[in-house]
């Protein structure tokens with residue numbers, strides 16, 4: 001994984017912090033308050049570990065065994081390197097353990113285990129074990145085929161256990177101010193079309209309306225949805241500047257649209273190039289506004 005993707009995931013953290021749906025987060029806090037600890041937590045597609053930092057900051061639990069899984073060894077290596085530095089800067093003591101790190105502060109202690117694995121292989125290997133009290137997937141479920149993935153993922157959650165699925169993309173990508181509305185309507189449709197047609201290892205993956213599909217699938221499964229709500233990314237300049245590293249985040253988003261649509265039959269290459277240059281220039285001038293619609297869902301497995 002390139003260092004740029006690591007920087008992108010780090011830059012995304014402040015955008016995600018703003019985006020997470022407060023009502024769904026509070027419902028998670030409430031649901032966790034009654035749970036015996038240590039809590040066994042599994043995060044799928046954990047990237048560089050920013051959700052671990054978020055849960056520690058929020059004090060979601062006193063004792064937890066947190067397994068952070070990602071298919072990308074470079075990202076897991078970045079998480080291993082990043083967490084001790086983050087911990088030291090935020091008053092946590094960290095110690096290296098056989099499988100990861102132990103992070104302690106006052107009466108709180110969390111054991112983090114890092115796993116490099118494909119999530120499908122990992123959950124298949126646990127079929128019938130149901131060891132997890134809480135399953136997390138953040139900015140991840142729009143990358144998988146929900147009808148096949150959800151039953152596999154929920155199968156490893158113990159009956160009565162929770163799942164918290166956040167920032168699942170749901171069908172709106174918008175850039176302001178508008179440059180060429182008719183072209184940008186086509187651009188958005190073509191970009192979303194690439195998500196709908198995407199195949200991973202020859203199999204379907206997520207689609208451009210994964211957020212709403214996630215909720216619809218869950219409502220047909222033996223689970224109780226405890227809370228759900230929007231968690232849109234909204235990045236805008238404040239007095240001509242973007243907070244933290246969010247200008248970098250925006251450059252990557254614009255490039256992602258560019259890469260997805262390069263060679264696309266419905267998008268003229270010269271118009272795409274002009275659009276990309278104009279959007280990058282707007283970021284440099286602190287003018288671009290970016291919106292992506294996403295959904296958060298909290299639920300409990302029944303039976």
Ligand SMILES: C[S@@+](CC[C@H](N)C(=O)[O-])C[C@H]1O[C@@H](n2cnc3c(N)ncnc32)[C@H](O)[C@@H]1O
Nearest residue numbers: 009045046047050070071072117118119138139
């Ligand atoms: C958009 S990133 C989000 C990372 C992290 N949750 C965050 O928000 O910072 C998606 C992550 O899923 C991981 N991923 C994709 N497919 C996977 C798979 N089949 N098994 C495990 N991880 C996977 C990628 O390596 C990447 O880290």
